[in-house]
Amino acid sequence: MDEKFEQQFKKGALEMVLLALVARGRTYGYEIIQQLNRSGAPLFSGIREGTLYPVLYRLEDAGLVASEVEAPPGGRAKKYYRITDAGRAALARRKEFWQGYKSCIDTILEG
DSSP states (O other): OOHHHHHHHHHHHHHHHHHHHHHTSOEEHHHHHHHHHHHSTTTTTTOOHHHHHHHHHHHHHTTSEEEEEEOOTTSOOEEEEEEOHHHHHHHHHHHHHHHHHHHHHHHHHHO
16 A cells, blocks of 8 residues: 555544543553554554654643653653543544544445
8 A cells, every 4th residue: 555645544543543542541652652552553553752742742732631740759750641621522523523434435435
């Protein structure tokens, strides 16, 4: 498959996928990457910090996720993300759109 075509689809879906993962519970960047590698393979496997964090920052700027830094005693500080009420609403809208989009494309492709 054309690599550019794949990249465009991944980029378009990544915000929705990240919102869905953060909606499952408070999490941090490396944990999100691990979840994507486990459950998103092969589509999102191999995602890098350089791709992930700009999207998380964009979601945070939009008020869809919030973050807090936590440093356990003697441990390394981690930035934890959680979904906001606005994020839950946005995720619901995106899921609804995705279902309609998928249904439409499936109908066309299946003829």
